[in-house]
Amino acid sequence: MLKGLWVLGVYLLVKKPSLEVLSYGLIGLLGLGIVTLFFSVLRYKNFKFYIDYTNEEFILQKGVFTREQLNIPFDKIQQVYLKRSLLQRIIDVYEVVIDTAGSSDKEVNIKALSATEANSLKDILIGLSLESSFTDSSIVQANNQKVKWRHTLTPNTLLKLGVTSNYLRGVGLIFAFLATVITELNRFTTTNNSFYHEVITYVETNFTSVNAIVLILFIAFIFTIILGFIISTVEVFIKYFNLTLVQTETSMEVEMGLKTNTKTILKPRRVQMLIFSVTPIHKYFNLHKVRVVLAGSSDQFKQQKNNLTIPGLPIDKLAKIKAFLYKKDTETTDVRIKPHRILIFRNILMASIPLLIFVVFVYLFLGWSWPFIIPFILLYGIVMYFFVKKYYQGLELKITESFIIKKQGVWQQKLKIIEAYKLQSISIKQAIWLKKRGLYRVTFHTAGGDLSFPLVPQKALTSINKILYKIETSHKVWM
Numbered sequence: 001m002l003k004g005l006w007v008l009g010v011y012l013l014v015k016k017p018s019l020e021v022l023s024y025g026l027i028g029l030l031g032l033g034i035v036t037l038f039f040s041v042l043r044y045k046n047f048k049f050y051i052d053y054t055n056e057e058f059i060l061q062k063g064v065f066t067r068e069q070l071n072i073p074f075d076k077i078q079q080v081y082l083k084r085s086l087l088q089r090i091i092d093v094y095e096v097v098i099d100t101a102g103s104s105d106k107e108v109n110i111k112a113l114s115a116t117e118a119n120s121l122k123d124i125l126i127g128l129s130l131e132s133s134f135t136d137s138s139i140v141q142a143n144n145q146k147v148k149w150r151h152t153l154t155p156n157t158l159l160k161l162g163v164t165s166n167y168l169r170g171v172g173l174i175f176a177f178l179a180t181v182i183t184e185l186n187r188f189t190t191t192n193n194s195f196y197h198e199v200i201t202y203v204e205t206n207f208t209s210v211n212a213i214v215l216i217l218f219i220a221f222i223f224t225i226i227l228g229f230i231i232s233t234v235e236v237f238i239k240y241f242n243l244t245l246v247q248t249e250t251s252m253e254v255e256m257g258l259k260t261n262t263k264t265i266l267k268p269r270r271v272q273m274l275i276f277s278v279t280p281i282h283k284y285f286n287l288h289k290v291r292v293v294l295a296g297s298s299d300q301f302k303q304q305k306n307n308l309t310i311p312g313l314p315i316d317k318l319a320k321i322k323a324f325l326y327k328k329d330t331e332t333t334d335v336r337i338k339p340h341r342i343l344i345f346r347n348i349l350m351a352s353i354p355l356l357i358f359v360v361f362v363y364l365f366l367g368w369s370w371p372f373i374i375p376f377i378l379l380y381g382i383v384m385y386f387f388v389k390k391y392y393q394g395l396e397l398k399i400t401e402s403f404i405i406k407k408q409g410v411w412q413q414k415l416k417i418i419e420a421y422k423l424q425s426i427s428i429k430q431a432i433w434l435k436k437r438g439l440y441r442v443t444f445h446t447a448g449g450d451l452s453f454p455l456v457p458q459k460a461l462t463s464i465n466k467i468l469y470k471i472e473t474s475h476k477v478w479m
Contacts, residue, residue, distance in 0.1 A: 039064060049110060051124065058098070058125060060108055070108065076100045077129040078295050080122045081264040089261065094118035098125065099294075126251070126265055146248065149320060153243040157287065157312045161240070162233025164281045165311070240311060247324055254310060264308060268325045270294050272422055272448025276318060276415040287312045290321060293448035326419065328402050335463040337397040339455035340439050347388045355380050397453045399463050401470075404444055406451055420467050422446055428461065 042064045049060045058077070060070040079099040088095065088111075096118050098108035113121065153161075241258035255263040273293035282288065289311040313321075355377065362368040390410045398405040404423075406416040425445045434440070438458040444451045456464075 049108075051128070056128070058108070060110075072098065072100055072108065074125075074128045077125055078270060079264065079267075080125045080129075081262060082118050082122060083257075083260055083262040085260050086258075088112070096121055122263075122265065126267070148247045148249070150247075151245045151313070151317050153240060153312050158237055158240060159233065160285050160287060161312050162236035163229055164279075164285070164287075165232060165236060236311075243310065243312070245310070245317070245321075247320065252321070252324055254308060256310075266292060266308070266325070268327075271325050272418070272446040273451065274322070274325060274417045276417075277409070277412055279412050286314045288315060288318050289313070290318065292325075293446075295447040322417075326403070326417070334401060335399040335460065337399070337453070337456060337460045337463075339392070339395055339453070340437065340457065341392070342437070342439070343395075343455050344388055344392050347391065348384065351384045351388065355384075397456070399467065404451065404467070406453060416451055418444060418446060418451055420470055423467065423471055426464060426468060428464070 043062070046064060046067065047062045049058070051057075052059055055071075056074045058072045058074070060072075062068055077098060077100060081097055082094045083097060084094050091112075092115065093112045094115060096108075096110040096113055098110075100108075110121075238258045240256050242261075243254070243256035246253045246255075250267075252266040253263065254266060255261065271292055272295050275291040275293065276288060277291070278288045289309065290313060292308040292310070294308065310321075359373055359377065363370075363373065387410055391408070394407060394409055394413065396407045398407070402420055404418045404420060406414075408414050408416075423444055423446055427443045427445065429441045429443075430439070431441075434455070439455045440458065440461065442453050442456045442461075442464060
């Protein structure tokens with residue numbers, strides 16, 4: 001309710017209602033507050049949760065008029081993490097969120113627990129979910145384990161990330177804002193023609209020289225770029241403030257966030273895909289990014305709710321994260337697959353469509369002559385061929401005894417890793433025009449998303465069939 005009161009505040013500032021209207025408004029707010037407080041007390045009294053060790057379930061009871069009970073088996077608990085907003089930080093409480101298998105929403109959301117209660121509940125549930133899936137009785141709770149290493153993103157690292165990341169997004173937000181302002185100005189000029197003509201007259205009088213116009217455009221461009229850097233830096237600080245990784249013997253804890261602070265426990269068996277990425281600029285500063293894709297429902301894939309992104313990591317920390325999540329070596333390669341070279345032709349064809357549309361537009365509607373169009377076509381063609389060829393050279397699929405690894409990227413290099421036993425299925429599709437060449441598109445499906453690879457030759461399908469055999473004969477479990 002409190003979040004919606006800003007609308008009322010704006011209304012009071014703009015309309016400036018009479019004292020009588022203000023009095024009725026205050027009476028209405030007071031009545032609404034009493035009703036809200038009454039229902040809040042009832043919800044608090046009826047909100048209960050406990051652990052049923054006999055039936056191996058976490059049980060939550062809630063509701064005011066309609067009582068609801070959720071029974072969550074220990075082996076269905078996918079993830080338990082803590083989060084808190086700025087207000088929750090001020091009053092020093094946490095919110096415990098429990099994700100379960102096969103759900104697009106959060107099954108359990110318990111707010112306003114003290115730090116001790118929240119951490120104890122998290123550790124107990126994580127320990128129980130592990131014990132329910134493994135018979136190894138040596139598993140202990142995370143808070144009793146020795147810390148092997150810890151890494152924290154410093155303000156200096158966050159500043160580097162902010163300046164070198166997402167600046168195009170910041171510039172895009174600025175242009176979206178300017179487009180909105182221009183639209184509103186156009187509406188304003190339709191009802192204020194005299195003001196509009198005064199502005200036009202002022203511009204025509206004071207900015208007649210080409211140098212003045214060029215200077216203004218240059219200043220506007222520099223200002224936009226700087227503002228874009230500032231926006232991206234602020235976003236990075238808000239999202240990744242105080243990002244800390246802590247690894248123990250059996251778990252890894254990730255905490256981050258300024259506006260909403262989130263603390264997540266990573267368990268190796270829940271990780272469906274690991275994605276390493278780096279740009280040349282970030283590689284120079286030794287700032288690598290890791291994205292951990294966890295198990296979840298299909299709705300969650302689309303919203304990327306179960307993707308945990310950790311930026312600004314040095315190369316040695318990447319090795320430690322990979323060694324913790326994957327006990328086996330991912331560097332050994334049994335089969336190395338490259339797509340057919342027809343992919344270069346196909347990508348050039350797709351990239352030529354925007355060029356064709358542009359040429360038709362400037363020739364028919366803007367009246368450009370061919371001496372101006374041809375140099376642009378040549379420049380676009382050279383740049384396009386360079387990027388298409390680099391993309392093909394960097395695209396590779398590696399299949400080992402335990403992993404499927406995909407490399408890709410031109411500017412941003414990506415490495416995607418999936419453990420073979422976590423695959424749910426493999427789909428193989430063949431377009432009609434690729435049947436004579438014996439080329440297929442292979443997609444590896446996991447509970448955290450898909451990994452696709454185009455134009456795979458038929459002889460490589462033997463290695464993929466071996467993976468299916470290993471999946472069917474494996475006794476490992478990740479759920």
